[in-house]
Amino acid sequence: MMVHSVYSDRDVFLRELISNGADACEKLRFEAITRPELLGEDAKPRITISADPDNKQLAVEDNGIGMGREEMAEALGTIARSGTRAFIERVEADKATEDSQLIGQFGVGFYSAFMVADHVDVIS
Incomplete structure (x- = not known):
């Protein structure tokens, strides 16, 4: 799998998933500049890690x-299809990148989870 050739440390998956969460929070913050109703009641950016x-x-x-x-x-x-990359391209087209701090731009971070898991659920 391509992920194994990109990442040599199996524990990198956690950093990548946190990075994806940070990108999602940053995208929401950016979109909420013009659409504050997107924030709802839980406006403070949050990433939670829990283990069972x-x-x-x-x-x-x-x-x-x-x-x-x-x-x-x-x-x-x-x-290697990064939603963050597409978002950055859209923002660049609008000339508003100065206000956006996005991390994951390569699209393989999510797949690093398969280095340590046989099954991954994504709920959105």
């Missing part, structure tokens, strides 16, 4: 922008 050792499960949750069904299929269904 008995079931050998790890959850990384955020309260960022989320993805619709189509975006999820497009972004997660094709390796």
Whole structure:
């Protein structure tokens, strides 16, 4: 798998999933500049990591922008297709990149989870 050639340290998956969560929070913050109703009641950016050792499960949750069904299929269904990259391109077209601090731009970070897991659920 391509992920193994990109990452030599199996533990990098956690950093990558946190990075994805940070990107989702940043996208929400940016979009909420013009659409404050997107923030709802839980406006403070949050990434939560919880472990269930008995079931050998790890959850990384955020309260960022989320993805619709189509975006999820497009972004997660094709390796190296980064939703962050598409977002940056859209923002650059609008000449507003100075206010956006996005991390993950290569699209393989999510796939690093498969270095340590046989099954990955994405809920949005």
